[in-house]
Amino acid sequence: MLLRRIKREALKLVDGLELVDFGFALPYTWVLVGGENGKALGVAMTLPEEVQRYTNSISEPSLEAFIEKADSLNVIERTLGLATINAVSQYYIDLSDATNVDVLELLPEKAGKVALIGNMPPLARELRERGYALYVFERNPKLWDRETLSDTLEYHLLPEMDIVIASASCLVNGTVDMLIDRAENAELFVLTGPTGQLLPEFLSGTRVTHLASMKVVDIEKALLGLKLGSFRGFEKGNQKYVIPVP
Incomplete structure (x- = not known):
């Protein structure tokens, strides 16, 4: 399981870092870490449609406690874990x-x-304007339109795809392993969005070729946007980047 592997690697990097602040919120769950070289902010997309009844198993929040839950079956724990891994990565x-x-x-x-x-x-x-043969898959019915396919068809259709651009929220909903396994013929596999703030070496040896994400360069501005539940407010404090996976 990829999340388990990422968790193990992230736990090796927490020495010398501290948990400064965190919040489980919309649109992104966020974690702020600090060390001798300053602070870094990591986020993970919050998926309210995935949330069930929640019993908190984390009695003392810490970087280690959150990261240990990155492969939890509880989506809230998993989201906090991924946001923490992203903060450490950043x-x-x-x-x-x-x-x-x-x-x-x-x-x-x-x-x-x-x-x-x-x-x-x-x-x-x-993508459509550029003339690509595009297949759009979506889990949340609220985000469907007439040209959207259910994510249940990913298993059957991904082996036919030459290019895969996946929202990094697939790390949160636990489908990333299936996507990587089934995209066996894809020459390009990009994880995109703020949830893809991982260290690229965490994905070495997988079919993922690039991460397209955001570096928070103005932490205060980005945090204010997150606390206000604003996509645009958060993104104003960021710089987009694309980085290859080694």
């Missing part, structure tokens, strides 16, 4: 190999079949 990440190109610039002009995991309307619209 503290250490080296963006010298990163670019600020749009994720679309990674795609060749003729890409065959393209899968978009998670209905992201602006991205879907741009």
